Amino acid sequence: MGLRLILYLALLIIGGMIGYKDLMGEKFNSKLGIIQNICLLFLLFIMGIRIGLDDKVISSFFTIGIKALFLAVFSIVFSIFFVRLVRKFIITDEEEKSHES
């Protein structure tokens, strides 16, 4: 976890510096979105493969799947709701829109 965190942080910072200084050409910038999309969807595909290969997930899917799905949905809905409660302390709606890229 510690080493991984440092690696992720380092990558973000190196990427950030390259982006900040515009070291990549315009041509690369325009393709960045497409490259990101392809990488992302490929990564999700591989993550799906891992779930499909994991016998533990697949076998438990049918026995406790409903229970797990139920708990996951409640966790998600409540966490969205609680963040919603504090959003006005952190950021205003106009701010969010004006920074949309």
Next chain:
Amino acid sequence: MSLKIILSVGLGIGVGYFLLPSCFFQYTDIVIDVGLCLLLFFVGIDIGKQKNVFSNLKKMGFKILLVPLMIIVGSIIGSIVGGFFLKMPINEAGAVGAGLGWYSLSAMILASYSNELSAIAFLTNVFREIIALIIVPTVANRIGFLESIAPCGATAMDTSLPIISKSTNSQTAVVAFITGVILSTLVPILVPIMLNI
């Protein structure tokens, strides 16, 4: 985007289950690691291009810590409420929610307590990650950028970060990363605490 995400994950699950031998699993580790690193690097470039990210963050200050705090409170209360309908004990349901989407770790911590609870924690948090990947773009659009971090929980620092970055703005991506780091650090502490309540 959500549809493409569902298709990618679904296709992967199908290919993994029906087509590939289980020994293939070990090779996916390196692919995931390299892919994730590449994506985080790209997210970094995106963030760097927005020159005002850090001045905005400074303006928000320590208030951004409310985001991970509320995600923890919401996740645990949510799973306790969900568990109530399933007639689960409060501490067990709370411990599952305290996994915050980090399925491997929460399942490992709970393995010594009960195999069934460990399996539930594992699957619940797998579902949480999959659902998060699918709904982040929609939550960002319909509800708000900050709220779109909530479903991701601990994965906001790695696997979900590229999607948050694409669906929101650079500033939210930075908040998401910080949130993910804090949540990931707290999972190993929160799960045992909830279990012993």
